[in-house]
Amino acid sequence: MLNLEGRLMAVMEKGTTQKVLSSLMTASFKNKVTRKAFLRALEKAMWRLSFKGPQRPEKVHYERALMARALLNSIERTLNSGTLSDRCMNALWEIFLGKVFISGIPKRKNFAQTHGFRPPCFVTISPTNVCNLKCKGCYAGEIYTRHTLKFDVFDRAINEIKEHFGAHFLVISGGEPFMYRHDGQTLMDILEKHNDVYFMAYTNGTMITREVARRLGELGNFTPSISVEGFAAETDERRGHGVHRRILEAMGHLREFGVPFGISVTPTRYNADMLLSDEFVDYYFFKQGAFYGWYFQYMPIGRQPSIDFMVTPEQRLKMLKRIWSLVEEKKLFIADFWNSGTASDGCMAAARGGGYFYIMWDGTITPCVFIPFKDRSGGNLYSLYQEGKTLLDAIQTPLFREIRRWQDNYWINQPKDKCGNLLVPCIIRDNSVAFREIVSRTGAQPVDEGACSFLSFIEQDSLPRYNREYRRLVDPLWEKEYVGGNGQSAATAEKKSG
Ligand code: SF4
Numbered sequence: 001m002l003n004l005e006g007r008l009m010a011v012m013e014k015g016t017t018q019k020v021l022s023s024l025m026t027a028s029f030k031n032k033v034t035r036k037a038f039l040r041a042l043e044k045a046m047w048r049l050s051f052k053g054p055q056r057p058e059k060v061h062y063e064r065a066l067m068a069r070a071l072l073n074s075i076e077r078t079l080n081s082g083t084l085s086d087r088c089m090n091a092l093w094e095i096f097l098g099k100v101f102i103s104g105i106p107k108r109k110n111f112a113q114t115h116g117f118r119p120p121c122f123v124t125i126s127p128t129n130v131c132n133l134k135c136k137g138c139y140a141g142e143i144y145t146r147h148t149l150k151f152d153v154f155d156r157a158i159n160e161i162k163e164h165f166g167a168h169f170l171v172i173s174g175g176e177p178f179m180y181r182h183d184g185q186t187l188m189d190i191l192e193k194h195n196d197v198y199f200m201a202y203t204n205g206t207m208i209t210r211e212v213a214r215r216l217g218e219l220g221n222f223t224p225s226i227s228v229e230g231f232a233a234e235t236d237e238r239r240g241h242g243v244h245r246r247i248l249e250a251m252g253h254l255r256e257f258g259v260p261f262g263i264s265v266t267p268t269r270y271n272a273d274m275l276l277s278d279e280f281v282d283y284y285f286f287k288q289g290a291f292y293g294w295y296f297q298y299m300p301i302g303r304q305p306s307i308d309f310m311v312t313p314e315q316r317l318k319m320l321k322r323i324w325s326l327v328e329e330k331k332l333f334i335a336d337f338w339n340s341g342t343a344s345d346g347c348m349a350a351a352r353g354g355g356y357f358y359i360m361w362d363g364t365i366t367p368c369v370f371i372p373f374k375d376r377s378g379g380n381l382y383s384l385y386q387e388g389k390t391l392l393d394a395i396q397t398p399l400f401r402e403i404r405r406w407q408d409n410y411w412i413n414q415p416k417d418k419c420g421n422l423l424v425p426c427i428i429r430d431n432s433v434a435f436r437e438i439v440s441r442t443g444a445q446p447v448d449e450g451a452c453s454f455l456s457f458i459e460q461d462s463l464p465r466y467n468r469e470y471r472r473l474v475d476p477l478w479e480k481e482y483v484g485g486n487g488q489s490a491a492t493a494e495k496k497s498g
Contacts, residue, residue: 008045015109067343074333085258087220099168107166118353119165147361178207208250217257262292295336341425350403351395372451375399
């Protein structure tokens with residue numbers, strides 16, 4: 001007879017359907033003590049599985065385990081805060097933990113058996129590029145034609161994501177997601193219709209009025225990740241006068257109606273130090289009550305891209321160490337899209353197993369939010385549907401396949417001692433020359449002018465030079481601390497984790 005931890009491991013590792021688990025999970029939800037016991041069992045199971053995964057250097061396993069622990073710790077802190085609405089608590093427990101982490105796994109294993117490859121575990125959709133603000137440097141500025149995904153197409157794509165990939169987590173981006181309107185339907189209608197999916201949206205927060213927050217508290221299956229640029233001065237400087245005050249009001253409304261929220265930031269060479277300061281972290285995580293944080297280092301794509309805004313190689317290294325200290329010591333769930341490659345098992349683009357892909361407001365399908373290139377024939381949702389195809393076809397295009405082939409060769413199919421450096425995991429940003437070759441081979445098309453500028457940064461060697469400079473700093477670190485085996489064994493690491 002398996003104990004709870006054993007049952008969880010059986011589902012997560014082997015995809016064994018454990019009917020009894022869902023009733024145990026529901027029963028554990030009733031109070032702090034039983035929830036804690038369940039989360040501890042889940043943490044132990046995830047900790048062990050992090051070390052049992054594919055062959056990677058020990059420290060990679062250790063950092064995966066640390067990130068999983070930080071996520072569960074953040075969830076527990078939020079559930080126990082006493083501030084969440086009943087619906088939000090329930091959705092976090094039953095959908096996010098239950099479906100995303102546990103019961104979706106057998107379905108994903110079945111997919112792998114049928115199709116010969118593992119499915120992505122989430123999708124990011126930007127249903128509109130319309131926005132109510134005019135932030136400096138944003139791609140959703142006025143020069144772009146406004147686009148909005150048709151409601152029935154948006155809805156159909158979500159149904160396919162659930163049915164085909166067994167995925168119950170969706171990320172909504174923009175434009176501003178709360179500006180989405182088509183045929184009289186809004187984002188709220190999507191949340192209500194797909195109440196078996198947990199949604200996270202990147203938002204500027206200014207449209208989260210008291211009424212919107214009340215509705216979100218009733219729906220439960222949604223968490224906003226609110227963009228901030230720093231404190232009031234920095235946020236207002238980029239986003240407009242008074243925006244920071246409106247963000248704080250939104251956070252107040254979300255607390256009042258019990259909706260969990262996080263923050264997202266864009267470190268550049270000018271603000272990176274401030275965004276990782278104690279003062280900033282304490283303010284948003286402990287004073288305002290954010291339960292997670294995303295750090296998206298400035299990427300030279302979109303409107304008028306410039307290499308000069310990117311964090312310097314030295315800053316990036318400093319950020320790497322700082323992010324991991326927050327995850328390890330404060331157990332905060334904070335991920336840096338380019339510095340957390342060990343936690344995500346490398347680049348997640350192109351619908352690789354456990355990864356994701358991106359659907360834009362006009363139906364364009366790209367391998368990643370940060371890869372503004374589409375396959376030359378299968379890169380649009382509307383055309384796919386007209387041809388009687390589905391999202392299963394979208395992830396099998398030459399562009400997606402070539403990126404997955406690169407991922408396989410870089411680390412996925414490599415033995416431990418030949419694993420590519422996961423501190424520089426990104427196909428487009430860190431391995432720009434390889435990316436350029438993939439674009440040439442597949443004939444992939446840039447989706448906007450910023451993407452064309454990005455190619456010129458590669459051709460003029462400015463991005464490859466940046467890549468080489470950063471590698472000079474992190475290749476020795478990777479060799480010594482990861483490949484060199486100064487990592488942690490599962491047992492010692494577990495002890496250390498407490
Ligand atoms: S392409 Fe880069 S940004 Fe996109 S998932 Fe891969 S590592 Fe992350």
